Amino acid sequence: MIHLILLSGGSGTRLWPLSNETRSKQFLKVLRDENNNHISMVQRVFSQIEKVNADLDITIATAVSQALSIEQQIKGDYSLVLEPERRDTAPAIMLSCAHLLYKQNVCREDTVIVMPIDTFADRTYYNKISTLDSFVQDKTYQLVLLGVKPTYPSAKYGYIVPKDTKEDIYPVSCFVEKPSEEDAQELISKGALWNCGVFAFKLGYITDILSKYIDSKSYEDVYNNYNQLPKISFDYEVVEKAKSVAVIPYKGTWKDLGTWNTLTEEMQESISGRVVIDDKTCTNTHVVNETGMPLVVSGIQDSVVVATHDGILVCSKEQSSNLKDLISKAAETRPMYEKRRWGEYRVIDYSVYLDGRKSLTKELILKPDCQLSYQKHTHRSEVWTIVSGEGLFVLDGKVEKVFPGYVANILQGSLHALKATTELHLIEVQLGDKLEERDIERFGNYWDNNQ
Numbered sequence: 001m002i003h004l005i006l007l008s009g010g011s012g013t014r015l016w017p018l019s020n021e022t023r024s025k026q027f028l029k030v031l032r033d034e035n036n037n038h039i040s041m042v043q044r045v046f047s048q049i050e051k052v053n054a055d056l057d058i059t060i061a062t063a064v065s066q067a068l069s070i071e072q073q074i075k076g077d078y079s080l081v082l083e084p085e086r087r088d089t090a091p092a093i094m095l096s097c098a099h100l101l102y103k104q105n106v107c108r109e110d111t112v113i114v115m116p117i118d119t120f121a122d123r124t125y126y127n128k129i130s131t132l133d134s135f136v137q138d139k140t141y142q143l144v145l146l147g148v149k150p151t152y153p154s155a156k157y158g159y160i161v162p163k164d165t166k167e168d169i170y171p172v173s174c175f176v177e178k179p180s181e182e183d184a185q186e187l188i189s190k191g192a193l194w195n196c197g198v199f200a201f202k203l204g205y206i207t208d209i210l211s212k213y214i215d216s217k218s219y220e221d222v223y224n225n226y227n228q229l230p231k232i233s234f235d236y237e238v239v240e241k242a243k244s245v246a247v248i249p250y251k252g253t254w255k256d257l258g259t260w261n262t263l264t265e266e267m268q269e270s271i272s273g274r275v276v277i278d279d280k281t282c283t284n285t286h287v288v289n290e291t292g293m294p295l296v297v298s299g300i301q302d303s304v305v306v307a308t309h310d311g312i313l314v315c316s317k318e319q320s321s322n323l324k325d326l327i328s329k330a331a332e333t334r335p336m337y338e339k340r341r342w343g344e345y346r347v348i349d350y351s352v353y354l355d356g357r358k359s360l361t362k363e364l365i366l367k368p369d370c371q372l373s374y375q376k377h378t379h380r381s382e383v384w385t386i387v388s389g390e391g392l393f394v395l396d397g398k399v400e401k402v403f404p405g406y407v408a409n410i411l412q413g414s415l416h417a418l419k420a421t422t423e424l425h426l427i428e429v430q431l432g433d434k435l436e437e438r439d440i441e442r443f444g445n446y447w448d449n450n451q
Contacts, residue, residue: 002054002055002056002113002130003059004113004115004129005059005060005093006045006059006116006117007061007089008026008042008061008066008070009061009062014320014324015258017306017312018290018308027040027042027066027069027073029043033047041120043073043074045118046076048123051126052130057079057104058077058079060117061095062080064082068340079103083226084223091229093114094210094222095226097112097207098207098223100112100203102216102222110203111200111201113129113199113200115197118258119197119256120256121255122252125250125254128146128250132146133200135200135248136202140244141169141245142242143201143246144199144200144201146196147170147196148249148250148251148254149249149250149251150192150194153184154181154184155181156321157178157195159175159176159177159192159193160172160192160194160195160247161175161176161187162193169247172245172246175195175239176192193247196254210222259321259323260306260320261317261318261321270285270287271288272287273290274289275287276295281299282300285297285302285305286303287306288304288305288306289307291307291309300314309346309347310335335347341370344364346362346363348427358430363427363428364427365423366424366426368421373443373444373445374446375440376440377413377432379433380412380435382430382431383408384410385405385427386407387425388404388423390402390422393417393419395410412432417445417447
């Protein structure tokens, strides 16, 4: 059996404001399948993996914030490994390998292949899985990589430089990270390949590296000591330190849909949402509007216009890969909309006052029989107003029925939770000097423990 680890990590900041920390790019349903149905990058990858002629076992490594999206979009058999905190790809892969070893009882000699979960490639890319496995089991190399034959000298990708290109597998000479276009052209003339983040190895190879940082006897040992692992990419921590590395070339469709210029190439619709566009003066322009408000676009060429509750972007496609620094300044606040297991919320207002205090107003919708966890906050108080529906509210152990017009004052440090009997709508006003999502200490689900 081949053990496939799919990494679902980044939030796709270059696709802001459509993509953010809680709604990552790989879950956006902007692509189409063979039946013309809307699908996400993740769903497209899984549909291709299902067609691979090999005995595969799949593990997905991701953050807690992405777990619900994965469970909603991906059906079938797979293991889910949730990182206790984000520490880059090396720790994520090590944690997944620990899960394979201790939880799934995988043999140390079995092949493990790591792939990004959001790659846009054709079927032949995934058919390389069996080829990677055969070269790993050949025992000639500690690591076997997959490299994409470049179609142009890109400064956005890392390059794998081979020693020679005479056989089906190339021994690696060195790695070059994001060279200039001029240097990239020189590398390509030497047979260099794009590094697409695909790594193959025997399980024991990585668990031996893991043991240098954590003396583990169980998966829990690794999970509980996760912060002892170096916060570094797998390329730097493992690949570039390996004594014997080889690469298999892949020539076919491969794209990183992480910027608006590459994503729009694969979007069948150029307009989404409430949009009026002047076709006479707009060419090669994509417009996405999620706000529900009317959006008019005129006189813009080769650009993207995106409006969501998190912000508005107007940018030429050519410059869309250079947005990261600008977005980091604009997107300092939390996401304005998020779906959760219990329902959803939308941020209505965020204000800062002269004395430094802040307020955040949210509308929350709880699904019937769902509940917010029993929790408390250190830096903020809250006022909840029930506007629709019925349910139960608990404050420091005292339970009351709630109904439209019910108001709850929740002081800092008070334990509280809410359960919906019917669909429940409430307005939450947070007050304090630090209004952050991580200012929350959870104590499980109150009504699960106090039936």
